[in-house]
């Protein structure tokens with residue numbers, strides 16, 4: 001059976017390793033970092049166990065599908081808790097609402113903001129469900145030709161669901177311009193590194209997935225998923241080598257020969273799958289003579305997603321008045337998003353995502369302590385911000401807001417802390433421009449058929465998996481990506 005090398009032990013790389021090993025391929029995963037996981041990594045220090053990247057798990061059925069494909073049951077191996085509510089949304093004026101999957105409870109919350117808005121909420125959820133149904137047809141498939149995307153039926157459905165319109169404007173229309181509700185039901189595109197002011201209305205399918213399909217938390221945190229995949233990979237004979245950065249993908253006469261590591265070691269394989277960022281793979285791992293799918297100029301012209309600043313805190317107290325997941329929206333949300341995506345400057349009043357996983361799982365911290373994760377989206381490194389100077393400023397802004405919304409004496413209770421800056425993604429996972437959630441943004445011209453293909457057109461045996469090929473950014477999407485690249489390889493190599 002063919003030998004396969006997977007560059008990168010991110011979630012997509014690991015899911016592909018499991019699927020292909022189950023089909024009998026001989027798999028070696030080579031990972032640059034000392035621990036698998038990539039953007040889904042973990043900090044384990046001073047008794048705190050803190051997810052470093054993703055904290056929100058939606059579309060759990062997609063994770064279950066990876067396990068089903070290898071004859072396992074995800075729910076037998078990992079203990080999931082459904083979050084209820086999914087999020088608390090804090091506004092600048094010290095008010096908040098809770099977003100529930102239960103529609104009756106959700107309706108009660110929106111009525112608190114504006115009387116009569118429940119009916120419009122149901123309209124919004126109904127149309128978002130149609131977008132979800134339509135969107136999944138484009139998400140869960142391989143692409144070979146433009147007609148896979150642009151056919152009369154698909155276009156008619158796109159227009160009938162108004163998916164081609166602007167996301168923020170459309171959501172705002174449903175809620176008759178109520179600013180708080182428009183924010184609360186449109187921010188989800190940020191998870192794809194895309195401003196709701198620029199995104200297609202199609203992306204309210206993410207809002208639907210979050211609210212209607214439920215949000216889950218694996219006991220032990222998101223990194224439990226990585227640990228379990230690594231365990232399964234070991235049982236299935238997959239070799240995972242950490243501290244093994246790849247220097248070059250070896251290609252001869254249009255065919256993959258294997259990889260060369262930074263230490264000069266060569267490993268042979270008929271198939272190489274890069275889970276590293278695709279633009280980085282073309283720029284750094286493929287010798288100039290072999291690069292034909294994407295020229296340097298073409299890579300430069302691509303649109304790159306945003307980055308972020310994260311503060312991880314351990315505090316010596318617990319909270320009964322907070323939720324596991326929250327969002328804080330700055331007053332001038334548009335100015336905040338324009339700073340990130342347009343002017344590429346440091347936001348003056350950053351919005352942020354707050355996660356306190358110890359609310360659900362106290363074992364993630366020493367007894368009587370809480371773990372706090374605060375993620376503020378930021379411009380990527382093309383902004384040229386000096387992060388040595390900027391990080392302390394953002395840190396203080398975030399602590400000020402946390403003291404306002406959750407604990408006035410928070411600073412005096414911090415017993416452990418770490419931070420993560422845009423430059424860290426560049427250094428740790430070779431993220432082009434330090435992009436956080438994924439490298440390529442999700443505008444129309446970088447989605448589905450237009451997103452880079454998971455198969456090289458010019459090099460036989462070279463494939464891609466993960467956030468920079470289709471379907472795109474986010475844990476569920478990279479699991480689907482693993483399924484799609486496996487289908488391709490089984491078609492072509494079995």
Ligand SMILES: Cc1cc2nc3c(=O)[nH]c(=O)nc-3n(C[C@H](O)[C@H](O)[C@H](O)COP(=O)(O)OP(=O)(O)OC[C@H]3O[C@@H](n4cnc5c(N)ncnc54)[C@H](O)[C@@H]3O)c2cc1C
Pocket residue numbers: 007008009010011012013030031032033036037038039040052053054055056057058244245246247275276277308310375428429430436437438465466467468472473474475476478
């Ligand atoms: C802060 C943050 C919050 C997020 N929140 C969420 C969320 O709540 N929900 C959600 O669903 N998604 C979220 N995401 C997105 C999600 O984490 C990613 O889209 C997903 O994990 C990407 O997985 P991947 O398989 O594409 O690869 P990556 O995680 O990007 O992994 C690629 C791997 O390749 C390795 N690599 C790179 N170059 C080399 C080389 N030369 N040699 C060897 N190895 C190499 C890297 O070290 C890395 O391990 C978040 C991401 C971040 C960063």
